Every structure is written in C-alpha cells, then in structure tokens.
Amino acid sequence: GKGIDDLERLNDIVGDAKIVALGGSSYGSSEEFKMKQRISEYLIKEKKFSIICLDAGMPDVSLLNNYIQTGTGDPKSILDSLYSWNYNCKEMLNNIEWLRSFSQSSNFKLSLYGAGDMRQGKALQILQDFAMKNDKKLLKQILKYEEKYSGVLEKKENYINQYAYVNIPQTEKLSREIMPLMNKICSQFENNKEIYLNNVTSTQYEWLKQMLVILKQNLEQLVSSISNNNTNWNKDWAENIKWIINQNPDAKI
Numbered sequence: 001g002k003g004i005d006d007l008e009r010l011n012d013i014v015g016d017a018k019i020v021a022l023g024g025s026s027y028g029s030s031e032e033f034k035m036k037q038r039i040s041e042y043l044i045k046e047k048k049f050s051i052i053c054l055d056a057g058m059p060d061v062s063l064l065n066n067y068i069q070t071g072t073g074d075p076k077s078i079l080d081s082l083y084s085w086n087y088n089c090k091e092m093l094n095n096i097e098w099l100r101s102f103s104q105s106s107n108f109k110l111s112l113y114g115a116g117d118m119r120q121g122k123a124l125q126i127l128q129d130f131a132m133k134n135d136k137k138l139l140k141q142i143l144k145y146e147e148k149y150s151g152v153l154e155k156k157e158n159y160i161n162q163y164a165y166v167n168i169p170q171t172e173k174l175s176r177e178i179m180p181l182m183n184k185i186c187s188q189f190e191n192n193k194e195i196y197l198n199n200v201t202s203t204q205y206e207w208l209k210q211m212l213v214i215l216k217q218n219l220e221q222l223v224s225s226i227s228n229n230n231t232n233w234n235k236d237w238a239e240n241i242k243w244i245i246n247q248n249p250d251a252k253i
Contacts, residue, residue, distance in 0.1 A: 004042040014047055018252045019245075033091035037098065044102065044110065049252040051244065052099070053113045056084040058214055058240060059122035061114030068100045068112055083118040111248070115240045117217035120149060126211050134199050135192065141185050148178045149219070175222050182219055186212050203247070210243055 014020055020043060024032050043049040054061055060082050067073045075096045079088045096112075103110040124146055131139035152174040189196075189212060196205055217236040244253065 004038060004045065007038065007042040010039065010042055011046070014043070019241075020049070020253070027086040028089065030089075030091055033089065033095070037091070037095045040095070041098070041102075043252075044108075047252065048108075050109060051111045051113060051248060051251045051253040053115050053241060053244065053253055054084075054087065055116055055237070056082055056087060056114040057116045057118035057122065058114040059126055059211060060119070061112055062122075064096055065112040068096065068103060068110060071100065084116075111251075113244050115237045115244070117214045117221065117236055117240070120146075120215055120218050123211040123214045123218075127208060127215075130200070130208055134196060138185070138188055138192070141181070141188065145178065145181050145185060145215075148181065152178065152222070175219060179219060182212075182216055186216065206247060210240075213240075213243070 022036050022039060024036075026032065040049075040052060060078075063073055063078045064075060067075050067078065076093055079092060079096075082088065099110050099112065102108070124142065127142055128139060128146075131142055155174065189209065193205065196208075200208070217232075217240075220232060221236070241253070245251075
C-alpha cells in the first residue's frame with residue numbers, strides 16, 4: 001500500500017455498512033486494481049472488514065484463501081488457473097501477498113471468497129475427494145454425472161468446431177437430461193447429513209453442500225447461456241454472497 005490517509009472521506013460514505021461493493025469501468029486496468037487495493041486496505045484497517053469477495057469461481061478462489069490463511073500453495077499458479085483472466089496479473093498477486101502479510105502481522109483473520117460458478121472442475125474434485133473417503137455410492141453418482149456433463153460439453157464444442165455455431169436444441173436437451181442426476185446427488189447428500197457429520201464438521205458439510213449448489217448453478221447456466229438468457233448469473237451470484245454472509249454472520253464484506 002501507499003498510505004490511506006487520503007481515504008478518510010470513505011468513513012462517512014461507508015458508515016456502518018456491512019457490505020461494500022467496488023465497481024469498475026474496465027477489466028484488467030492496473031490503475032483500478034491499485035485503487036481497489038488501497039480502498040480494501042482502508043476498509044480492513046479502519047473499518048474492520050474481514051472478507052474480500054471476487055467475481056470468480058468460489059471453489060477456485062478457495063485455493064487463494066488457503067494461501068492467505070496458511071501459506072499453502074503458489075498464488076501465482078493459482079491465479080493463472082482461475083477462469084478469470086483479469087485477475088491473472090501482478091497487481092492481483094501483490095494484493096494477495098498484502099492480505100497474507102497483514103493477516104499474519106496483525107493476527108486479524110482475513111478470508112477471500114469467490115462468488116461465481118464459472119467452472120465445475122474444482123467443485124467436482126472437492127466432492128470426489130470427500131466421497132472417496134466417506135461414501136462410495138455418492139462417488140459413483142458424482143463420477144457418472146461428470147462423465148455425462150463432459151459428454152455434453154464435448155458435443156457442444158465439436159458442433160461449434162464443425163459448424164461455427166451452437167446447436168441450441170441439442171445442447172439444451174442433453175443438459176436437461178442430466179439435471180435429474182444432479183438433483184439425485186443433492187438429495188442423497190442431504191439425506192446422509194447425519195452420517196457425514198460423524199466424519200466432518202458442520203462447517204465442512206456446509207462447504208461441500210455449497211459445492212453442489214455451484215455445480216447445479218453451472219449446469220443451469222449452460223442451458224440459460226445457450227438460450228441467450230444470462231439473467232440467472234446475477235441471481236446465482238447474489239445467492240452465493242448470501243451464503244457467505246450466513247456462514248460469517250458477524251463479518252463485513
């Protein structure tokens with residue numbers, strides 16, 4: 001940071017708000033990243049905000065959060081793997097390093113979350129790792145779903161490569177056909193909650209359950225984006241932020 005004394009005027013603007021949203025006029029601009037970092041520093045130091053939320057995939061950003069809190073992982077590689085090109089820059093890397101450094105030196109726990117449902121890969125991996133250790137029947141259903149979902153994407157991409165446009169009826173039909181399987185997995189997970197709680201904490205259970213929500217949102221987006229109807233994006237992200245708030249009721253975001 002380069003000092004925050006000139007940002008004191010934010011005190012009256014923010015007041016007692018628990019959520020502050022930082023917009024922008026462009027993606028990937030160095031100046032905007034730096035300004036947002038300074039504002040974040042002010043909110044963290046002076047207003048005790050403890051959660052930073054990004055418009056990126058929730059399961060993917062959890063790797064950055066793990067780095068901030070434990071030092072595990074390589075933040076540069078994680079940023080490179082995000083399905084959000086605008087965050088793959090030195091400004092964001094500097095921000096991550098500052099969050100870790102401040103959290104360590106001040107003993108003030110900071111958390112980083114993603115609010116999006118950009119991809120299924122990391123969420124599937126998290127759920128597969130859990131099911132491998134705790135529920136082989138659930139694992140079988142997840143692997144079956146992954147195979148079918150991958151098939152939908154492959155057929156979609158093959159059609160695009162051949163004809164240069166999306167076969168909307170075909171992709172919608174295939175996507176809707178695997179939704180019952182996703183609903184079955186969600187029901188199985190909720191029905192076995194008490195059994196799972198013998199092996200994981202309630203916080204871990206809620207995280208795994210949210211990964212299922214991310215998968216379902218992403219599947220629904222596959223259909224809605226094909227139909228040129230992206231209104232569900234805002235709704236999904238709002239629901240994910242609401243989940244973050246519910247998991248951290250006393251935090252400022």
